[in-house]
Amino acid sequence: MLLREVGYARPGSLGEAIELLAAHDGARALAGGQTLINVMKTRAGSPDALIDLNGIEELKAIELGADGTLEIGAMATYTEIMASSEARARPIIGEVCAQIADVQVRNRGTIGGNLCTNDPTNHLPPLMAALGAQMTIAGGDGERTVSSAEFFLGVYMTAVAQGEVLTKITVPAGRGDGFAAVTLGVEGTCIASAAASVNGGVTVALGCVDAVPVVVTPASADEAAVRSAVHGAHLEPPSDVHASSAYRRHLAEVLAVRAVNHAQGAA
Ligand SMILES: Cc1cc2nc3c(=O)[nH]c(=O)nc-3n(C[C@H](O)[C@H](O)[C@H](O)COP(=O)(O)OP(=O)(O)OC[C@H]3O[C@@H](n4cnc5c(N)ncnc54)[C@H](O)[C@@H]3O)c2cc1C
Numbered sequence: 001m002l003l004r005e006v007g008y009a010r011p012g013s014l015g016e017a018i019e020l021l022a023a024h025d026g027a028r029a030l031a032g033g034q035t036l037i038n039v040m041k042t043r044a045g046s047p048d049a050l051i052d053l054n055g056i057e058e059l060k061a062i063e064l065g066a067d068g069t070l071e072i073g074a075m076a077t078y079t080e081i082m083a084s085s086e087a088r089a090r091p092i093i094g095e096v097c098a099q100i101a102d103v104q105v106r107n108r109g110t111i112g113g114n115l116c117t118n119d120p121t122n123h124l125p126p127l128m129a130a131l132g133a134q135m136t137i138a139g140g141d142g143e144r145t146v147s148s149a150e151f152f153l154g155v156y157m158t159a160v161a162q163g164e165v166l167t168k169i170t171v172p173a174g175r176g177d178g179f180a181a182v183t184l185g186v187e188g189t190c191i192a193s194a195a196a197s198v199n200g201g202v203t204v205a206l207g208c209v210d211a212v213p214v215v216v217t218p219a220s221a222d223e224a225a226v227r228s229a230v231h232g233a234h235l236e237p238p239s240d241v242h243a244s245s246a247y248r249r250h251l252a253e254v255l256a257v258r259a260v261n262h263a264q265g266a267a
Pocket of ligand 1: 028029030031032033034035036037038053074075099100101102105108109110111112113114116117121122123124160164165166167187188189190
């Protein structure tokens with residue numbers, strides 16, 4: 001289906017992008033376009049203007065601090081993250097990016113777009129929640145940094161308000177991370193997913209079971225402790241054509257155990 005007519009601007013700086021987004025209520029940031037353009041084609045969304053962030057170099061940087069903290073610019077694509085020697089400091093991020101869809105989506109889709117979409121079936125929201133990532137948001141009033149609990153607000157809803165841009169994702173040092181998912185075929189959408197981090201305590205973030213990633217903190221990495229923590233979250237996942245609520249609840253426990261085992265193997 002053809003797009004309806006839409007305004008377009010390609011600012012060269014973050015300041016200019018924020019000004020353009022703030023000036024028009026109907027303006028939307030364009031990152032990889034792998035969700036937004038499809039949404040526009042189906043008329044599920046109809047922005048008046050697209051503010052293309054692809055010309056803003058500062059949003060593409062991937063930097064590794066001396067203490068192992070990783071800063072990933074919101075406009076870094078999955079392919080760039082997979083190829084980045086800096087991003088290998090937290091290998092799970094590149095490993096999970098490599099599982100997203102197909103090469104075309106990975107070449108265009110960005111970490112920032114994935115998080116700003118906050119589709120519950122997307123791979124990166126639960127991963128960033130498990131890793132304890134912090135999201136930096138810039139707007140007319142300056143910059144603020146929020147945790148994933150503050151960032152993910154609901155299905156397709158995040159803390160990024162109209163006139164604001166997600167600029168970077170900051171991930172603390174650590175290597176004991178894991179991810180497991182049941183997908184619709186190879187390279188398919190997640191039916192259920194779990195990300196785990198065992199750097200210090202155990203943190204598990206479950207995807208596809210609620211509007212936002214559900215974070216649980218098992219007392220230990222033992223299977224019984226992990227299952228008990230997931231059970232204690234009293235999940236009420238949605239039912240759809242791919243899985244019943246009960247099946248997703250079952251998958252959440254199984255995948256949490258697999259993700260924790262993966263994380264322990266990587267530590
Ligand atoms: C065939 C297909 C299969 C897919 N399968 C998967 C999958 O299995 N797993 C998965 O995780 N994803 C999947 N996706 C989605 C894909 O990962 C998208 O790339 C991602 O959801 C959005 O990223 P984007 O860079 O393309 O953002 P866009 O589509 O350009 O933007 C998405 C939304 O985020 C906003 N936005 C983007 N960047 C910013 C920013 N920096 N600041 C503020 N707002 C911003 C936009 O305004 C828009 O509302 C699939 C997509 C396709 C087409």
